[in-house]
Amino acid sequence: MALAGYPLGLRFTFLDRTEDTPGGQLAEIITGDFDDPALLERLAAECDCLTFDWENVPVEPLKKLSGDTPILPPLAALETGQDRLAEKQLFARLGIPTAGYATVDSKAELAEAAGRLEYPCLLKTRRMGYDGKGQYMLRGEDDLEPAWEALGGTALILEEFVNFDYEVSQVAARSTRGETCFYPLARNVHKGGILHYSIAPWSAPVLETHAREYLEAMLEHFDYAGILTVEFFVCGERLIANEMAPRVHNSGHWTIEGAHTSQFENHVRGILGLPLGDPSARGHSAMVNLLGAMPELSALLDIQGAHVHDYGKSPRPLRKIGHCTLVCDEQADRDNKLQDLLELASTEID
Ligand SMILES: Nc1ncnc2c1ncn2[C@@H]1O[C@H](COP(=O)(O)OP(=O)(O)O)[C@@H](O)[C@H]1O
Ligand SMILES: [Mg+2]
Incomplete structure (x- = not known):
């Protein structure tokens, strides 16, 4: 983003957890946590606009910022993109087709949902998944136990496996x-x-x-x-x-x-x-x-x-x-x- 913005005369400041980050080659890095209210206030005060290139930045602290520095894309989109259930509900509301799915919060729900969606199906964490992490493929009933072992305990969603081209x-x-x-x-x-x-x-x-x-x-x-x-x-x-x-x-x-x-x-x-x-x-x-x-x-x-x-x-x-x-x-x-x-x-x- 900075490489694209500098020729336009824009300037950048980054917030990241460490200084040793790609953006550090290009601009000042403020180091700290993405949910540190003081750091976010400082960033908002210094900048004309706040944006993000990672979809898991915590939304609540951003909502609480005091000034009127715009945060774009809109936080509602960020919030939706952080939760696979909210995402699917939005798709449905806008008439956009999705794979069949069921939310899963217990081992019993997993067995029930897998029976309904049929095998193979894919168990995913609702939040924080990326690069295929937080996913478990179920090919049959024998996979229920290991899938729950691997991912159980956090909010989950079971998806129909799409046999795509x-x-x-x-x-x-x-x-x-x-x-x-x-x-x-x-x-x-x-x-x-x-x-x-x-x-x-x-x-x-x-x-x-x-x-x-x-x-x-x-x-x-x-x-x-x-x-x-x-x-x-x-x-x-x-x-x-x-x-x-x-x-x-x-x-x-x-x-x-x-x-x-x-x-x-x-x-x-x-x-x-x-x-x-x-x-x-x-x-x-x-x-x-x-x-x-x-x-x-x-x-x-x-x-x-x-x-x-x-x-x-x-x-x-x-x-x-x-x-x-x-x-x-x-x-x-x-x-x-x-x-x-x-x-x-x-x-x-x-
Ligand atoms: N329901 C599904 N049916 C078939 N393949 C899937 C399904 N969900 C995910 N995949 C495969 O796994 C990849 C990563 O899954 P995705 O949901 O995009 O998670 P991530 O957030 O890790 O990118 C997809 O690009 C696709 O190849
Ligand atoms: Mg993906």
């Missing part, structure tokens, strides 16, 4: 002036619940029409500003909403080089009430996540058209520590180079 996401931007724009649809490939790579634009006009209709309804509902992303399962010509993210999204990272205006720039423009920039694609892009440890830089740069992003995070198994985006004029060229890139990046995720 593939996954896509729609990234949209809206400004405080009510202007909206939509990025081309991206196709996402996950491995082990973690986004492995995205391809964009993904040409699927019927799906794109549905996706835009759904996001339009959500943007209106929240009187939204900033970037909003929704992940969908594709079943034939139907979209089933999986989850929403009220923030810039991993599946939108390709837009940094692959779109005329990146999601980061449009996020910043949107929350500050500036005109939004052109979200259309510059060519054929693919974004591959770099997990665990960075591949050799020169090997990545050997691939012509590759744009490397090393976040400067310490290596840890399966941690997202960077990504690499290809932008090519020809789709076939992109597809070939994607294979090379996947080979370089695949050591960790396989």
Whole structure:
């Protein structure tokens, strides 16, 4: 966000739990907890606008802030995105299809719900899940006990397993002036619940029409500003909403080089009430996540058209520590180079 905002003459201050964070390379870091009222007051007093790039920042302390510094995207969207049940209820209210589900608060409820939704089904924590964490796949009755052992004791949701053809996401931007724009649809490939790579634009006009209709309804509902992303399962010509993210999204990272205006720039423009920039694609892009440890830089740069992003995070198994985006004029060229890139990046995720 800061990299996108500096050319516009904007300045940034970050709140994070440690100084050793990617933003520390770019701006002052105020270190502390996200729910520390004094730190939040200080941040609000120093800034013209507050925003977030992580959807699990506690909402209550932000609601209690005294001044009138805008917090965007709206806290109602943040709150909804933090709870898989609230998310599904919103989707239903706006006529957006979702997988069948049941809330689960006891072992008996789990057995009852699994019987009703049928196997396979997926038990998830309602809150704080990311990168496939906090999920347990149930294939039969034998899995009830271990699933409850693994996740029981916190609010849970059991979801029907969607036998999807593939996954896509729609990234949209809206400004405080009510202007909206939509990025081309991206196709996402996950491995082990973690986004492995995205391809964009993904040409699927019927799906794109549905996706835009759904996001339009959500943007209106929240009187939204900033970037909003929704992940969908594709079943034939139907979209089933999986989850929403009220923030810039991993599946939108390709837009940094692959779109005329990146999601980061449009996020910043949107929350500050500036005109939004052109979200259309510059060519054929693919974004591959770099997990665990960075591949050799020169090997990545050997691939012509590759744009490397090393976040400067310490290596840890399966941690997202960077990504690499290809932008090519020809789709076939992109597809070939994607294979090379996947080979370089695949050591960790396989
Ligand atoms: N109900 C489901 N049916 C089939 N696959 C699912 C379902 N829920 C999640 N998945 C798979 O797991 C991935 C991660 O799940 P998701 O709910 O998006 O959690 P996270 O918050 O970790 O991204 C999804 O992108 C999809 O590949
Ligand atoms: Mg997800």
